[in-house]
Amino acid sequence: MEHLELFFKSIFVDNMVFATFLGMCSYLAVSKKVSTAVGLGAAVIFVLTVTVPINWLLDQYILQEGALTWLGAEYADYDLSFLSFILFIATIATMVQLVEIVVERFSPALYNSLGIFLPLIAVNCAILGGSLFMQSREIESFALALNYGFSSGIGWFLAILAIAAIREKIRYSNVPAPLRGLGITFIITGLMAIGFMSFGGMLTGGDDAAKEESDSAAQVEKVIEKETETAQAAVSDKTE
Amino acid sequence: MALLSKKDSKLILDPLADNNPITIQVLGICSALAITAQLKASIVMSISVIFVMGVGNIVISLMRNIIPSKIRIIVQLVVVATLVIIVDQVLKAFSYQLSKELGAFIGLIITNCIIMGRFEAFALGNGVWRSFLDGIGNALGYGVILIIVGFFRELLGSGTLLGFPVLGDPIAKSGVYSIGYENNGFMLLAPMALIVVGIIIWVQRSRNKALIEEN
Numbered sequence: 001m002e003h004l005e006l007f008f009k010s011i012f013v014d015n016m017v018f019a020t021f022l023g024m025c026s027y028l029a030v031s032k033k034v035s036t037a038v039g040l041g042a043a044v045i046f047v048l049t050v051t052v053p054i055n056w057l058l059d060q061y062i063l064q065e066g067a068l069t070w071l072g073a074e075y076a077d078y079d080l081s082f083l084s085f086i087l088f089i090a091t092i093a094t095m096v097q098l099v100e101i102v103v104e105r106f107s108p109a110l111y112n113s114l115g116i117f118l119p120l121i122a123v124n125c126a127i128l129g130g131s132l133f134m135q136s137r138e139i140e141s142f143a144l145a146l147n148y149g150f151s152s153g154i155g156w157f158l159a160i161l162a163i164a165a166i167r168e169k170i171r172y173s174n175v176p177a178p179l180r181g182l183g184i185t186f187i188i189t190g191l192m193a194i195g196f197m198s199f200g201g202m203l204t205g206g207d208d209a210a211k212e213e214s215d216s217a218a219q220v221e222k223v224i225e226k227e228t229e230t231a232q233a234a235v236s237d238k239t240e
Numbered sequence: 241m242a243l244l245s246k247k248d249s250k251l252i253l254d255p256l257a258d259n260n261p262i263t264i265q266v267l268g269i270c271s272a273l274a275i276t277a278q279l280k281a282s283i284v285m286s287i288s289v290i291f292v293m294g295v296g297n298i299v300i301s302l303m304r305n306i307i308p309s310k311i312r313i314i315v316q317l318v319v320v321a322t323l324v325i326i327v328d329q330v331l332k333a334f335s336y337q338l339s340k341e342l343g344a345f346i347g348l349i350i351t352n353c354i355i356m357g358r359f360e361a362f363a364l365g366n367g368v369w370r371s372f373l374d375g376i377g378n379a380l381g382y383g384v385i386l387i388i389v390g391f392f393r394e395l396l397g398s399g400t401l402l403g404f405p406v407l408g409d410p411i412a413k414s415g416v417y418s419i420g421y422e423n424n425g426f427m428l429l430a431p432m433a434l435i436v437v438g439i440i441i442w443v444q445r446s447r448n449k450a451l452i453e454e455n
Contacts, residue, residue, distance in 0.1 A: 019430060024269040025353035082329060085347050086321040093314045122313055125270035125351040132344035177452050178445035182266060183438050190434035197431065 003147050010151035012199035016126050017159035018192060020133070023126030027160050028185060037164035038157075040121075045153030047121050048130050050099060051092050052149030053142060055131040058087055088131045096122040126156050163189060251373040255381035258448060261354045262385045263441045268354030273389075273433040275345050279402050282390030284331070284338055285345070286383030290376060292323045292349055293358065297375030300363040307364075316359050317350065324349050354382055389436050397427030 016022045023044070030040045061067055063084050068075035104111045121127060130152050139145050166188055175184050261267045268289075275281045299319050300307075307315050328346050331339040339346065349355070358378050363371040394400060399407040399417075408415015426432055445451045 021273040021430065021433070022270055022348070024273070025267060028266050028269065082325060085325055085328070085350055086318065089317045089321050089350055090314070093317055122317070123351050123353065123356045125348050125353075128351045129270075129344065129348055132347045136344055176442075177449075178442050179438070180452060182263070183441040183445065186434050186438035186441060190431040190438065193431035193434060194429075197429070 003144065006144060006147050007151045008202065010148055011155040011158065012196065013202060014133075014152075015155040015159060015196055015199075016129065016152050017156060017189070018196040020129065022129035023124050023156055026124050026126075027156075027163065027189075028182065031160055031164040031167055031185070034161065034164045034168060037160045041153075041157030041160050043121055044124065044126060044156050045150065047092075047096060047099065047127055048149040048153035048156075049146065050149070051095050051127060052130050052134050052152075053146045054091055054095065055088050056134055056139065056142060056145035058091065059084065059135050063087065084132075084135060089128060092127050092131070093122045126152075159192075162192065248370065248373055251370060252377035252380070255374075255377040256384060257381075257444075258451070260381045260385065260444075261357075261378050262382055262437065263444055264451060265354075265357070267357045268352045268382050269437075270348060270352060273437065274430060275342055276386055276390040276433050277393055277397065277428050278341075279387065279390040279394045281338065281342060282386040283383075284335070285342065286379070286386050288324075288327045288331075288346065289349060289352065289354070289382055290379040291327060292320065293355055293375040293379040294372055295375075296320055296323055296355060297358060297363040297371040298368055300359050301366060301368045301371035304364050312364070313356075316356060320350050320355055354378060385437070385440065388440060389433060392436055393427045393432065396424050397432075399423050 014020065017024065017027055026040060031037050059067075061070065063080045065079035065081065066076055068078045068080075100111075130149055133152075134145055134148055139148055163185065167185060170184065170188075179187070255261055259265065262269060275285050296319055300316060303315070324347065327349070328339070331342070331346065358375060362374045366374070391401070394402075395406070399405060405415075407421070408417045
């Protein structure tokens with residue numbers, strides 16, 4: 001349940017592009033054609049799924065305050081969290097290189113389809129953003145971090161796919177000249193972001209969730225009452 | 241501008257308008273939009289980026305002949321990450337509240353495409369002084385857009401500037417609120433940043449027809 005909630009939350013409610021504007025540069029630059037957008041989106045899913053869990057491990061066992069206790073009691077009050085930027089970005093850069101080498105060796109087809117996008121991803125804000133939000137939201141377990149990386153990647157993929165499809169269509173429309181290209185893309189993204197805000201009510205945490213549960217429980221009770229009523233009516237019909 | 245030759249001053253002035261990093265080069269949008277709901281955050285962000293870009297361009301330009309081209313991205317990332325850690329620690333020390341508000345977005349200066357973009361396009365091939373000017377110029381161009389967006393979003397969204405109420409008091413119905421004006425809370429939401437930037441692009445390109453894209 002926890003996993004399912006995080007999954008939908010990262011795809012729709014906290015969508016990387018529409019809620020936090022991460023990875024906007026490549027989102028705007030590589031969304032002219034659907035086919036290239038799919039390639040980049042797939043690469044982002046892949047790299048996020050790999051780097052967020054690794055950075056979670058780094059955060060838990062090296063960076064956080066008191067994380068070094070596994071080395072010995074005298075390390076208990078070290079707080080290395082100021083190093084997190086440099087460590088995260090180093091992990092991302094090396095992982096991207098590694099992934100590139102491994103993919104090239106074992107799956108040339110995938111390598112060719114991801115093409116130039118893999119190395120570019122090291123500087124995609126969405127990747128570092130994934131790790132930084134993972135850190136600031138204090139995700140609890142390794143599995144949840146894996147889930148978070150994967151589902152944020154899917155959210156980004158969906159966003160770039162949608163805008164690429166719209167941009168392919170909009171080529172045939174009569175857009176005011178100064179808005180052509182970048183301007184209209186910005187405005188469309190804004191409108192899409194407004195649309196995505198409606199997902200905000202899909203999952204509400206804390207008190208609201210508890211309230212909803214009690215509400216739905218009350219509804220279930222009502223439904224049961226109705227059912228018994230209709231059943232009684234049916235029975236009385238039959239006896240008549 | 242007696243200090244700078246004509247060519248050098250062009251390096252600073254060009255990115256402010258006709259070669260703006262945000263509206264023309266499409267760089268550095270990632271961290272630009274999310275923090276512009278308030279003018280103060282926009283200004284702090286601009287100053288941070290000016291510092292990181294100025295110093296970063298100097299460092300990269302100094303090292304440009306000894307960086308092996310294969311691993312230059314990692315070298316660049318390490319330089320930027322170090323500078324951003326300095327900015328982050330300074331902010332935490334002197335303005336903890338603001339540093340909390342900006343949150344992960346200070347860290348995201350590292351992957352701000354504007355920085356990597358200028359390293360790649362300029363600092364790797366030019367001398368120290370020119371690289372420094374280019375860095376400052378582009379960061380200023382970025383800051384200008386950030387401050388314009390932040391100004392309009394804060395003014396229209398909450399009726400304040402830098403936290404001071406400039407349009408009167410919405411609860412006591414003084415100032416412009418007395419004639420029925422209401423704050424547009426929508427401006428504070430994230431999507432409006434995109435639309436405001438879209439409008440800035442629109443205005444800029446209708447004034448300078450040369451910038452209009454084919455499609």
